[in-house]
Amino acid sequence: MDREHFAPSTLSDAMLEQVAARFRLLGEPLRLRLLIALEDGEHTVGELVALTQSGQANVSKHLAALMQAGMLRRRKAGVSVYYAIADDSAFTLCDVVCAGLQQRLAAQVRAMGLSALTEN
Amino acid sequence: MDREHFAPSTLSDAMLEQVAARFRLLGEPLRLRLLIALEDGEHTVGELVALTQSGQANVSKHLAALMQAGMLRRRKAGVSVYYAIADDSAFTLCDVVCAGLQQRLAAQVRAMGLSALTEN
DNA sequence: CACATATACAACTCATTGGCTATATATTCA
């Protein structure tokens, strides 16, 4: 992987704030859980409430936030509302973060020596 | 790009919080500015204060946060402290976010019709 | 040693926001 970034130095303050906002959006465990729950397809708010073990009002609020950011799409069917992922990039991000964390953990383990791995 | 994520469904609550924390870390404009400033190599705290136009204490605090997350490395030289990027993954993340935002912007422009582009 | 400089840290203020409760707004059905 080379050092070719189109983002950084050319970012205006406004753009920077937008990028930060995007990250902040994914900085909430519940919102991540919602995205994860939606990974296998659309779900109603009620289903998401059950899946995430969180309050309905709270789930609604976070879904609204994800919607406004363009990460979800909405479909009304009768009395229910189905939400679905509209922007896969979130998962790409999660993958990178997870990879980074794994790398970091591995480094930590290495730093601690391998003994920790064998002493059950 | 296929649908192969190793993250989501297998994430424990603790891991989820870690992932969220990582995102939250990048959810601050000043921290992003610091990373951007460090893109071209290490800088002292003083330089970073000048580059980011922020207070010294604040910069120090955010540098500490990035350090603790393992994104930076520290080198003391005399009375100065040099910080540098230790984990390039942040830039990969930025790139993905920027790409996502660009896509979103493009879609918005398309939705508004092309007229907006020509009316100066 | 006294002094200046660079960085870190503590304490405070203030704005943001997650989660809650209560309520409003559909929509379906009897």
Add this chain to the structure above:
DNA sequence: TGAATATATAGCCAATGAGTTGTATATGTG
């Protein structure tokens, strides 16, 4: 129309965290 269900929204509280000021802790210098 009235009741039931699903979702959204408003208002509140508490926690978090960004930015500030002031100070502590090196480290170099005369």
